[in-house]
Each structure stands twice: as C-alpha cells, then as structure tokens.
Amino acid sequence: MIIALPLAILWFGALFIALFDGTRKPVGYAAVGILASALAATVALGIDVHRHGPKEMGIAGWEAGVGIALRADMLGITFAVVSLVVLTTALWFEVSRDVKARIFPALVMFMGLGLTGLFFTGDAFNFYVFFEISMVAAYVLASYGESPRQLRAALIFIVVNLLGSVLFLVGIAAMYHNTGWLDMDRISVQTPVLEENPVILTATIIFVAFSIKLGLFPFHFWLPAVYTGTRPAVAAILSGALANIGSYGLLRFGADIFPRELHEGAWVMLALGSISILYGGIQAIARHSPNEVLAYSTIGQVGYILIALSIGGEAGYAAAILYAVINALNKTLLFLSASLRGWIAGAAFAVGAFSVAGVPPAGGFFGKMAIFQIGIDDGRPWIVALVFIGGALSFVYMFLLYRARFWVNQEADEATTKGALGLVVALALVIVLIGVFPEPLLSISREATSMLPERAP
C-alpha cells in the first residue's frame, strides 16, 4: 500500500487542485504543499526500502505475473525524489512570482504523478502510460505563458516528442512479441537467452526513443528551440524533471533489460556521448540568451551520463545515477536563478555554474570525479581528457553567461521576489551540501545499482 501512497496523493491532489483557479496564491501554495507531502511519502518509502529491501505490489490485488506490478527499488526512488524536489521547487518559484495560467499548478502535479508512476512501475506498458501522462502535462506546460513564441516552442516539442513516444510504443510491442511478457523483471530474464537480432533492433528503437527525450547529440535539434521559448520555471521542469525519464529509461531498459545489447552498443554510446559533450559545450559558448546557453549545456551534460553508462559495471552505473541526480539539480538552479536579479541570485547562479563545471565544493565535482575515476579504472585516459575539456568548456560558457546576466545587464526581466530568491538560495545550499557531504548520495547511487546486473566482462 505504501508504494501507491505518493501516487494516490498526487493523483487526487492534482484532480482536486484542477478544480480551482491556479492563479490565486492560496491554491498555488496548496499545490506546493501537496507536492511536498508526496515528496515526503516518497522519502519515507525510500527509507523503508533502504532498510528492508525493494518492495513490490500487485495492482488491485492480482498476483504477480497476472496483474500489473508496482515496484519500488532504490533506482526508481532516487529518480522520483529528485524529480519531485525539482517540481516542488519550480512550482513554488512560479507561485511566489505570479502564476499566469489557472491550470499550471495542476499540470505540474500531473507531471509529478506521471514521473513517480513510471519510476515505480514494473510493467513495460504501464511505463508507457505513465510516460504519456507526464508527456501530455509537459506538452501543455511548454505552451505556458501563451505568447506566440511559447506556442511555437510547444508545437516543436509535441511533434518531436510524440515521434519519440510512438517509437517507444513500437519498442514495447516488439519486446512483448519477442519475450511474451510485459513485466520488466520477466523480460529481463528472457532477453539474454533470446536470439540476438530482434533484441538488438528493439533495444535500438528504445534507445532512440529515450535519446530524443534526453536531447542527446543527433536527436537534440528540438531542445534549444523549446528551452529558449519557455518560461524559466517550465525550462527548469523540462530539464530537471522530465529529462530524468531519459536517464532513468536508459538505466532501466539499457542496464536492466538489455545488458547484452548495451555492452555491444557501448562504443556507439561512447561516441555519441563524447560528441554531445563537445558539441553542447562549443555551441553554448557561441550563444547569448541564457536559456539557449543552458539548453546547449543540457545537451553537453547528458553526454557524461551516456559515457558512464557505456563503461558500465557497478561503478559506471553508479556514476551515471550520481551525474543524472546532480545534473537535474544544477539545471533547475541555473534556469531559475538566471531569470532573477541581484547579487544573491548571482551567487546562487555561480554555485550552479561551479557545479556544472565540476569545481569543488559544489556537488558537480563528485559527478565529474566519478566519471574521472571510471575512465582511469577502465584504462581509457582519453575519457579523462574529454571530461576535463568538457569541464573547461562549461566553465567558459557559464561565466560568459554570468557576466552577461549579472554584470553587464542589471535590469530585471520580471519581479525578483523574496520567495523566489529564498528558493534559489536553498537549492544552491543543497548542491553545496551534496558537495561537502557526498557520502549519503554516493552510497544511495551505489545501492541503486545493486539491482542492475553486472555487465558481461
């Protein structure tokens, strides 16, 4: 029952909030409160799973193998907690300024529902359904603000991501046809013993589907156009919460269900990841508008996750999880603080910038270090060089942006409220705290990998 609790809170909460006018402050804060309570329920579930091991629950009391299963393991919970933190912060941020559409708070909660659901589900088709719930919420959110530019951004976002969703659906149908199961655990038992070719094809389709969500190099084309058009809170939600679908999906489907195919395709992922890092970094330096720089930076940052994933093994997966978590927090902080003014916002932005560049004591340092370490352990010094170059590039573009936003241009785009500043500072403190006390996060990411099978040597 406890697994379904965060889902139930979000589901009924979102429906309830949708009835009211979200532009009014009390409704907005009620939505923040409900999201925060879902977050608390997820954290409680996480503590329980940490103590007693993964939990499983058949929906509507059906026994395993017949009904749809909900599974809570450390991997899903980690991503769920991060996504809910990002959503709560972004919603709170927007409420503390001014919500411009009455449906906004409810949509953020529906997205939280979709994300939490897909991190907890144990059924491939159910994964698709939750995935669509969060995507539909994201489609509407992308048009939030409803200026011509935001409408265009939403249109690009929908067309490209719908293509990704359809590919994913085809991949699931293919998986069902190949293995005869929709339950992810049973599929993962079947895939290693099946004939290779159909499984490779399925794995490729699913990889492409998640890469579109993540905005990886050859599939990144939609990302800058969408991020530059949307409002800061929505950009933070898209890059901090929705992009987690991509990283989680690659870990769950890649490392758990298709480990053999992941191993075989490792060099492709390594190449794509490296190109993403360099391309994102160089493009970001060439841009001026903050959202555009951060959008290209997002393309660069997912490259690291892919590299960690392609090296694989326990250390590689742990590094990928660590990097995904820190990256989500970084991007949220940067998108939110870049829209504010004043030295406090500037300091918060600088923390995020240091974290992206991988400078201690910001949390990003440990993400970079984990990838350094697996690069050295794997005997590939060029990965270390690449991480270093990527870090240097991000240092350059981050401080070009800092200069442009906080030194040269002092006028505020919009109201810089105390609440918004407080949130940004709190998020910056969390990132510094992760940097100063990294051990809890490191052990969580190691625990999360324990349910993923070791890569075949």
Next chain:
Amino acid sequence: MTLFVSITIAVIFASAAYLMLKRDLIRVITGMILLGNAANLFIMAAGLRRGRAPVVPSEFETSDSLVQAMTLTAIVISFGVATLVLSLVYRVYDAHHSVDLRRLGSAEAVQSSLDDQPTAHAIQSEEDAQDAIQDREIAARQGGRR
C-alpha cells in the same frame, strides 16, 4: 497474413513520415495521427496468438487479448494527444495568422536575432519584446502581400 499486415504498417508509416515533412501544419498533424495508427496496428500485429474473439469460456483457439487491451489504451492516448495538438495548432494560427512552417520559422528567426543582440536588454520587458516581434511580423506580412 503477416506479410500483408507488415506491408500495410510500412505504407501507413511511410505516408505519415512523408506528411510530417510537409510545411503545412495541418498535414504535419495528420502525419502524427497516422503515425499513431501505424503504431497501433503494429501492437495488434505483435500478438502472440491468432484465433477467435477471446471470450471465456471458449473451446476454440482464441486470439491474444493483451495486445487488444494495449491497442485500446494507445488509441485513447493518441486520441487525447491529437485533440491537444489540434487545439494548439489553432492557438498558433490565432497568433500568427498562418499554419505555414516557413512563416513560423521566420518569426522564430526575428526573435532569436533580438536575443542575440547584446543591446537586447534595452528592451525593458518581455511584453515590449513581444510587441516588437508582432510589429515586425505584421510588417513582414504586409511586405509579402505587396
């Protein structure tokens, strides 16, 4: 039978891809809807068994009911998304008076040239910037008509 279904799916998928590359937004959306239908057919084709309608109890070989349930869910989802996209297209049409992707692209180019100017901060607020774009778009349209 498998070959026939595969060819049907391939043709629908190809038409959808062709439509999605068009400049007219309505065609793009039609392409997206077709793509969803191709995926639905694909799920049906992925069924493990063939036979009569799966009504229990049955003494005959029944068809795979799971793919039918999945297709039904997918149809509902793609239906909902199609409605959402069409309403968005209407909003885009309302804002630009056009569903031609070239026109939307030129509006985007105007916007990003505004962003790239280091003096862009001279434009005080987002509303001013929006007004400026709309003025330029109207000017561009009138220029085009002459």
